Amino acid sequence: MTKIFIAFSFILVVFFSCSVQQAIMKTDSNMKKIQLGMSKEEVINTMGKQYRIAGADRLNDNSIMELITYENAYNEEYQLWFKNEVLMKWNRIYKYNHDHDRSRRDTIR
Template sequence: MAKIFAAFSFILLVFLSCGAQRAIMETDSNIKKIKLGMSKQEVINTMGKQYRVAGADRLNDDSVMELITYENAYNEEYQLWFKNEVLMKWNRIHKYNHSHDRSRRDTIH
């Protein structure tokens, strides 16, 4: 019984990992469908629900800005800015890994 449970757990883990990886790999394909002026819900329907809310702010005119991000398979993320739930701006950035940069001078030893 323990072997069956272990095998089932392993298969489930592989299945879930593959699903998450597939969603990340589809990010680059889906971003090509994104257009400025789309609603936040249209973007989520296109890109998928695997986003992260990275920030929000209420502006002087009482409008709301929100930033959500999607990761891709290349250690990059897409940042999408919404004003009152309408896509105003997006860009792709490389997620920098500071722990591997030996040129940084501010590292504590």
């Protein structure tokens, strides 16, 4: 019984990790379909529901600006800005690893 449980657990872990990796890799190919002027709903239908709400603000003209992000497999993040749920701007940034840099500086001294 224990061997079956271990085998089943291993299969679940492998399956889950592969499906998450596939979803992250799809982010890059899906971004090619994104165009300014798309609605937030269209973007989410294209990119998937694995986004993170990173911020929101009410502007002086009473409109709403919202920022959502998607991560890819290369330690990059796509930032998408919506004004009143219409895509106004997007950007790809590299997510910097501060711990890695600190350990690198310590060894260079």
